[in-house]
Amino acid sequence: MIYFDNSATTKPKKEVVDTFTKVATEYYGNPSSIHSIGLQAEKLLMQSRKQIATLLGVKDHEIIFTSGGTEGNNMVLKGVASQFQGRGKHIITSAIEHPSVSNACEQLKRDGFEITYLPVDKNGRIHVEDVKKAIRPDTILVSVMHINNEVGTIQPIEEIGKLLANYPRILFHVDHVQGAGKIPLAFHDIPIDFATLSSHKFHGLKGTGAIYIRDGVKLDPLLAGGNQERNIRSGTENVAGIVAMAKALRISMEKLDEKVANMQKIIAYLRNELALIDDVEIHTPIEYTAPHILNFSVLGYKAEVLVHAIANHEVYVSTTSACSSKRNEPCKTLLAMGVDEEHASSSIRISLSFDNTMQEAKEAVEAIKTSIEKLKLAMRR
Amino acid sequence: MEKIYVDHAATSPMHPEVIKVMTDLMPKFYGNPSSIHHFGREARHIVDQARTTAAKSIHADFTEIIFTSGGTEADNLALIGTATANENRGKHIITTQIEHHAVLNTCKFLEKNGFEIEYLPVDQYGIVRMEDLKKALRDDTILVSVMFANNEVGSIQPIAEIGQLLKNHPAYFHTDAVQAYGVIPINVQEMGIDMLSVSAHKLNGPKGIGFLYVKNGTKMTPHLYGGEQERKRRAGTENVPAIAGFAKAISESLRTQTEKINRYKQFKARFIEILTEEAIDFRVHGLAEHTLPHVVNISFTGINVEQMLVNLDLEGIAASSGSACTAGSLEPSHVLRAMFGSDSSELYNSIRFSFGFGNSLEQIETVARKTAKIVKRLTNN
Ligand SMILES: Cc1ncc(COP(=O)(O)O)c(C=O)c1O
Ligand SMILES: Cc1ncc(COP(=O)(O)O)c(C=O)c1O
Numbered sequence: 001m002i003y004f005d006n007s008a009t010t011k012p013k014k015e016v017v018d019t020f021t022k023v024a025t026e027y028y029g030n031p032s033s034i035h036s037i038g039l040q041a042e043k044l045l046m047q048s049r050k051q052i053a054t055l056l057g058v059k060d061h062e063i064i065f066t067s068g069g070t071e072g073n074n075m076v077l078k079g080v081a082s083q084f085q086g087r088g089k090h091i092i093t094s095a096i097e098h099p100s101v102s103n104a105c106e107q108l109k110r111d112g113f114e115i116t117y118l119p120v121d122k123n124g125r126i127h128v129e130d131v132k133k134a135i136r137p138d139t140i141l142v143s144v145m146h147i148n149n150e151v152g153t154i155q156p157i158e159e160i161g162k163l164l165a166n167y168p169r170i171l172f173h174v175d176h177v178q179g180a181g182k183i184p185l186a187f188h189d190i191p192i193d194f195a196t197l198s199s200h201k202f203h204g205l206k207g208t209g210a211i212y213i214r215d216g217v218k219l220d221p222l223l224a225g226g227n228q229e230r231n232i233r234s235g236t237e238n239v240a241g242i243v244a245m246a247k248a249l250r251i252s253m254e255k256l257d258e259k260v261a262n263m264q265k266i267i268a269y270l271r272n273e274l275a276l277i278d279d280v281e282i283h284t285p286i287e288y289t290a291p292h293i294l295n296f297s298v299l300g301y302k303a304e305v306l307v308h309a310i311a312n313h314e315v316y317v318s319t320t321s322a323c324s325s326k327r328n329e330p331c332k333t334l335l336a337m338g339v340d341e342e343h344a345s346s347s348i349r350i351s352l353s354f355d356n357t358m359q360e361a362k363e364a365v366e367a368i369k370t371s372i373e374k375l376k377l378a379m380r381r
Numbered sequence: 382m383e384k385i386y387v388d389h390a391a392t393s394p395m396h397p398e399v400i401k402v403m404t405d406l407m408p409k410f411y412g413n414p415s416s417i418h419h420f421g422r423e424a425r426h427i428v429d430q431a432r433t434t435a436a437k438s439i440h441a442d443f444t445e446i447i448f449t450s451g452g453t454e455a456d457n458l459a460l461i462g463t464a465t466a467n468e469n470r471g472k473h474i475i476t477t478q479i480e481h482h483a484v485l486n487t488c489k490f491l492e493k494n495g496f497e498i499e500y501l502p503v504d505q506y507g508i509v510r511m512e513d514l515k516k517a518l519r520d521d522t523i524l525v526s527v528m529f530a531n532n533e534v535g536s537i538q539p540i541a542e543i544g545q546l547l548k549n550h551p552a553y554f555h556t557d558a559v560q561a562y563g564v565i566p567i568n569v570q571e572m573g574i575d576m577l578s579v580s581a582h583k584l585n586g587p588k589g590i591g592f593l594y595v596k597n598g599t600k601m602t603p604h605l606y607g608g609e610q611e612r613k614r615r616a617g618t619e620n621v622p623a624i625a626g627f628a629k630a631i632s633e634s635l636r637t638q639t640e641k642i643n644r645y646k647q648f649k650a651r652f653i654e655i656l657t658e659e660a661i662d663f664r665v666h667g668l669a670e671h672t673l674p675h676v677v678n679i680s681f682t683g684i685n686v687e688q689m690l691v692n693l694d695l696e697g698i699a700a701s702s703g704s705a706c707t708a709g710s711l712e713p714s715h716v717l718r719a720m721f722g723s724d725s726s727e728l729y730n731s732i733r734f735s736f737g738f739g740n741s742l743e744q745i746e747t748v749a750r751k752t753a754k755i756v757k758r759l760t761n762n
Contacts, residue, residue: 008416011411017408021400025400028393030388030392070605070617070618100605100607100608103616200618205407205622206618207450207623224482225453225481234483234486236452307418308418
């Protein structure tokens with residue numbers, strides 16, 4: 001069995017599951033309770049916050065725990081919009097964001113905000129000059145993802161940060177969900193005001209995530225209630241899940257350079273081998289690319305059919321992004337890159353984790369080749 | 382010293398079977414339910430099964446359950462979602478003075494956004510009066526939100542009567558059943574409930590998961606935008622293991638419901654019996670037959686909450702002043718204030734004991750004796 005769908009979700013590490021089990025069993029208190037059982041839970045929460053902050057190079061109180069990437073993105077977009085609407089109602093984002101950003105933007109549009117969706121080039125990258133051109137006196141937020149989940153392009157986050165440093169009234173949000181634990185970002189130096197993380201993308205558990213909020217930056221909460229998380233995010237904290245997330249991030253960032261280098265070798269191998277197959281076109285650019293994602297089309301075959309055919313070999317890849325894969329729609333990022341509909345509808349995504357091996361890549365290539373050949377024969381008949 | 386946890390209304394330890402279900406599942410069924418391959422389908426199946434369990438537990442339909450990150454999110458979604466979607470019909474909302482902050486602070490948010498909120502008072506037993514609700518209802522009332530049972534004093538509200546009353550009124554009826562669920566049988570159809578919030582960690586399930594029941598046909602906007610999960614009503618990768626753990630907790634809770642109710646009633650009776658025997662000056666809040674079986678809130682003449690809790694904690698007893706969420710701050714309880722007025726001594730001398738999984742009669746007897754001992758010491762008699 002070869003699982004190559006790690007951008008959709010990852011398998012939690014054994015240590016992560018063990019941590020969850022231990023905390024869930026022994027530290028069940030509510031961190032808001034003032035008795036010692038509650039205090040123990042609160043202490044664990046504080047330690048996890050510190051650990052995650054240290055790994056990300058930020059201050060403890062700049063980390064707010066959430067239920068995942070979607071909540072994080074909604075919280076920042078809606079929270080900034082609500083907090084700063086007096087200042088302006090214009091938001092800049094890209095044409096290739098995850099639906100948790102783009103659909104939140106569409107909702108804001110219905111609420112009277114104006115959204116500029118920046119185009120991308122043929123490599124799926126936005127240009128910092130376009131950001132500059134889009135800036136208006138009433139712009140309050142720029143939200144750009146770090147690594148695109150469909151094709152893997154890395155966006156020019158540092159450059160955008162540098163540009164926006166000249167506009168102190170414009171806040172900068174980065175959807176870091178695909179980058180966290182793989183390609184670190186220097187939040188403070190860039191500088192970034194908000195970044196979203198989701199634990200299940202780096203071998204943590206589903207239903208936990210975090211946002212980084214730069215010291216002193218305010219936003220209206222998305223969830224009102226008991227005023228946990230410095231009044232920014234109410235709801236009883238998922239202590240066991242949070243401790244497990246700290247563990248997962250730490251493990252992911254151990255020997256990171258080595259692991260990324262190995263992953264790059266595997267992805268390069270896949271790229272080269274798949275490119276040799278007739279009718280295969282690789283969409284993921286060579287430069288400015290995440291080490292774990294490879295998007296390609298096999299012209300003439302519906303992505304979904306091919307995904308199932310490959311799965312018959314116990315190799316699991318996906319059609320574009322998991323969230324939209326059910327609708328059988330063409331890949332949104334590819335369309336934005338100028339890829340034609342036919343290619344965009346037949347695109348397949350391989351996404352690796354640090355645990356995948358070269359041997360698996362070899363077997364996967366064979367499985368993909370065989371699947372294409374079989375489909376070809378079936379079609380001829 | 383044995384620690385005795387009598388703060389189950391704040392949060393409850395996970396049932397060992399629930400932990401087992403979750404940790405068995407994590408390394409095996411880690412797919413993203415939106416993925417079209419085998420891993421995704423398996424995960425989807427688990428979520429679907431859990432949804433059926435949740436739906437049946439309140440006599441709802443499978444399509445009427447939305448999984449959320451907990452009680453707070455369920456309350457926020459219910460209130461903001463229906464208020465926003467129905468503001469064309471009116472901007473008047475009725476709730477009570479004794480709701481959890483997840484409802485109260487959401488109402489404050491809605492007030493800021495132009496809604497008019499009426500906070501119904503309660504009687505000295507912590508129960509809303511039907512006459513007050515009838516008087517408050519207007520043609521432009523779009524929502525009535527009354528909690529099923531209060532988290533601080535355990536008072537059970539006349540939910541079926543309210544449901545009956547609202548059958549002849551277009552306003553939606555939401556009830557926060559976070560505390561009642563599991564210890565009171567609920568039938569949303571018979572009780573005329575349109576929306577109902579539940580949180581898993583109050584019934585020995587995991588933290589960070591809950592559900593909102595939403596009657597089919599209810600007009601509601603989402604709170605989290607993104608992927609198409611939960612029939613487009615709640616975006617975000619489903620927290621599969623927590624959802625499965627939640628379902629297990631629901632089954633366990635329902636399987637043992639009658640036995641639990643009887644046991645907690647016995648605990649409560651014995652607790653009060655011992656305090657009476659010990660001849661200390663105390664008063665139990667609420668009406669026995671209209672109070673949750675597992676919650677008992679008592680005021681002890683001559684003591685101070687904070688001091689009392691510290692002393693209990695030193696004796697290994699984890700109890701609370703009321704809501705864990707407002708705890709930490711130890712502000713006088715808004716619930717007790719609504720029941721007794723701002724000047725009453727009850728605001729400063731009331732302790733909540735809440736029973737649950739793992740408590741034995743001996744433990745409860747120990748808690749009662751130690752409580753009496755501390756009260757005597759603190760009041761010097
Ligand atoms: C780039 C990106 N942002 C946000 C999300 C949403 O995260 P979550 O699934 O934790 O809600 C995802 C994954 O689904 C993603 O790939
Ligand atoms: C009545 C009530 N509603 C809502 C909540 C909030 O639930 P959660 O902690 O799961 O967000 C709680 C508990 O904290 C509660 O007691």
